Amino acid sequence: MKNTKLRNSVIIRRFILYARLVRLDKPIGSLLLLWPTLCALWLASAGKPDWHLVAIFTVGTVLMRSAGCAINDFADRDFDRHVKRTAERPLTSGQIKAWEAVLVAAVLALLSLALIQPLNLLTQQLSVLAVLIATSYPYFKRFFALPQAYLGIAFGFGIPMAYAAVLDAVPVEAWVLLLANVFWALAYDTEYAMVDRDDDLRIGLRTSAITFGRYDVLAVMLCYAISLALITAVGLQHRLGAGFLIGMLVAAGIAVYHWTLIRGRDRMRCFAAFRHNNWLGAAVFAGVTLG
Secondary structure: OHHHHHHHHHHHHHHHHHHHHOOOOOOHHHHHHHHHHHHHHHHHOOOOOOHHHHHHHHHHHHHHHHHHHHHHHHHOHHHHOOOOOOOOOOOOOOOOOHHHHHHHHHHHHHHHHHHOOOOOHHHHHHHHHHHHHHHHHHHHOOOOOOHHHHHHHHHHOHHHHHHHHHHOOOOHHHHHHHHHHHHHHHHHHHHHHHHOHHHHHHHOOOOHHHHHHHHHHHHHHHHHHHHHHHHHHHHHHOOOOHHHHHHHHHHHHHHHHHHHHHOOOOHHHHHHHHHHHHHHHHHHHHHHHHO
């Protein structure tokens, strides 16, 4: 009996560590992937998506984001120990092994691929590309000046997949929305990178916050503006109603609020702005559904 309790305790502690590895305790990342994907499903289906598709893409988004976190920690394990915010992550702190992180990422990626097997061939093909992009993103920080742009592709690849699942094709507007997501990711992940800029400079990583330099706040606001303008153009093409325009105005107001948070470049306020992007994404989705 005592041995059984001990074994169960070890299993529970291990599960908690794996949950922290894939950021189940921090759902903001999953939401930043989910809102654009849901917008694409609603637009592709003219506001009437099949609910089994909504379920598949919602669960798949969480699985892929979790797999991406695990592989990101594996790739950055030698860097994260030098960054105060990430030094206590399970892999970096030595609480789990590198091979465990790779195994967790592989299992989650395979589950996400299995999830879309009932869908058409085009969606399945795009899902393989999505996995490749997600797993290669962490290494772009070694040499690419704007890795956040590549992150925007990884975080937004549910958009063309959603169109493919509904229409068995990927029209131009899907790629416009993906481009909008790239600019949105540049905005919110630059805010995130502003938190770690000093540490990233010291250890030699590349981020948009470093590349933009003293124009970082201006760059963030321009990226917000371009992203919202592209989404608005797609919405107007669909002849969405007043509800859509109200949603976009709310999203624009949220972006302005973020400017008030980041203009002083205070670390905690920049991090708060990053986290608050959940509400910007929610406003856009609400506008699409109401429109």
